[in-house]
Amino acid sequence: MDRMTHLSAGPSAGPPRSGGIDRRSLLRGAGGLGALGALGALAGCGAAARPADDIAFWHLLSGPDGVTMSELLDGYMATDGAATVTPTVLAWGSPYYTKLAMASAGGRAPDVAVMHAARIPGYAPGGLLDEWDLDLLGEFGVRQEDFPELIWDKMMVEGKLLDIALDSHPFVMYYNTEIAEAAGQLGTDGLLLPVSSPEEYREQLLALGAQAPSGFGLSWGYLGDGSNQWRMFCTYYTQLGGTIELPEGGTMQYQEELAIQAIEYILTLIDGEVGNSSHDGGTAISEFATGGSGAFYGGVWEIGSYRNEGVPFDMQVIPGVLGRPAAYADSHSFVLPHQSSPNEERRRNVHAMVAYILKNSIQWANAGHIPAYSPVVQDPAYADLVPQSHYADASDYLVYDPPAWFTGSGSDFHTYFGNDMQNVWARRAEPLEGWNAFVARINDLLAKPSPM
Known part of the structure; x- marks a missing residue:
């Protein structure tokens, strides 16, 4: 030993x-x-x-x-x-x-x-x-x-x-197989039916929600969790073709139109119909673990806890309904x-x-x-x-944080994103307002010499 x-x-x-x-x-x-x-x-x-x-x-x-x-x-x-x-x-x-x-x-x-x-x-x-x-x-x-x-x-x-x-540990989609079957959303292979557009995906999630005790097709927790907010944003921003560069001594390079489009799309997933508009990480996990919702967005590390709860589930890469699939990961x-x-x-x-x-x-x-x-x-x-x-197949679509001395798992980069965007998800601030506040904070960091 x-x-x-x-x-x-x-x-x-x-x-x-x-x-x-x-x-x-x-x-x-x-x-x-x-x-x-x-x-x-x-x-x-x-x-x-x-x-x-x-x-x-x-x-x-x-x-x-x-x-x-x-x-x-x-x-x-x-x-x-x-x-x-x-x-x-x-x-x-x-x-x-x-x-x-x-x-x-x-x-x-x-x-x-x-x-x-x-x-x-x-x-x-x-x-x-x-x-x-x-x-x-x-x-x-x-x-x-x-x-x-x-x-x-x-x-x-x-x-x-x-x-x-x-390893890689990506942000993925879990789904309740019993709810999906009852909703007619499982294929002959026993897997969730593929979707190719935001409209098709919304219909699928609403169908799951119609069979779920909570009434929600998707569980995702964001309150107080900057990392989970960033994982969700990065997934859809990358699907749209968005990129971010963080040059030391420069300013954050990004595509504003795509960033706002990704934010607005995420808001449609937590609109009170598809998904709960005010979950934190714990309540989202609990909702799915107790069989209350049709699907869940989270890290692959939740497998063990869901198995222990006995919930029937399967998993897949988050559907690429806005473009090529993307799997935020570290x-x-x-x-x-x-x-x-x-x-x-x-x-x-x-x-x-x-x-x-x-x-x-x-x-x-x-x-x-x-x-x-x-x-x-x-x-x-x-x-x-x-x-x-x-x-x-998530290994084919991995997206890591943009390189900088302040990014990565558990970093201030994620914390600042959560601080500036949480009011946007709660509909107390406009998407551009929250995004610009985040960009300004990152530019302040880029203006400082790397501690390394």
Whole structure:
């Protein structure tokens, strides 16, 4: 059994400032005295002499994901010649990323860590991450062609292989199969009937709602949840062909007409007819979990809770009724926190550990995540996973946050979007008013030098 250390969450903060990575700048950026406590928590994990077959591994996976990762590590350590892995589990969110940055800057970096892929562009310019050795990965059977193109592109940052994706976890559509059948919306293959226009989709959702106890065809929670608001907006804005660029020192580049069109379309889905106009994340989940609604928009990680509730459901990519389908997503990725003098044998062991986990990531798929390692998804055993195999095509439509030091899962970017757009969804502000407020706030961030 592997050894495991748990560290509590520290203060929420941003990465260090430019001009050299040092503790002083990190502490200033992380909130002073609170960060000192975080550094104390890091003291036991880093530069102290350890054997090369002892891997220090930090991650932010808890609950079922944490259990699955522990099982995968046990499997790796049971193989011949495997190193010992000592995981350290930290709380998800900004505190985790702050501590990881401080560990790298302070010479206390773990040998390997998990980050969300969309967070990595904020770390790359500061030299906080080391490159993976593709040739060494190849010795363990992992190659570039083993990853979908969209995921591989996200793994390459500034021309360097800075992360190895374990998965993608997209924003998708769940639907109640019993309600869909009663509404005449299941095809002969047992899957939800395809739709190709906003009008067809509205009719389908209204048909689901007519058979649902709540009267709603769709559950989606937005109150107090900036990330869920952004996932929904990004899905439909991308379907329309919208793009966003965030040039440092410049201004946010976007297509205003498409942004407003996406916002106005989302409002038709929470109009009190198709969907409830005032759900938060918890009430939306509860409504679907109790069989109250016909469909639900959310992350693939809700699979376990819905199974536990016994609700009959299947899943698919959100229909591309405004254009090409889009699946807003992020990826859990392995990174090599910077070490000034890495032990070559230990680095080799880290590559072996990650290759083992990738090759056995069908276990990871049980939690709903789509394995990034394509041979697993292409294996006949994956086709037997339902509903996972029914939305595996999301890998062809992945959309990540636009790269910037302030974007990514759990970032201020999502928080600010929620702050400025919540009144729009509640119909207390006009779409352009909320959107312009968000853009102005992002432009303020772009005008500031990156903390990296």
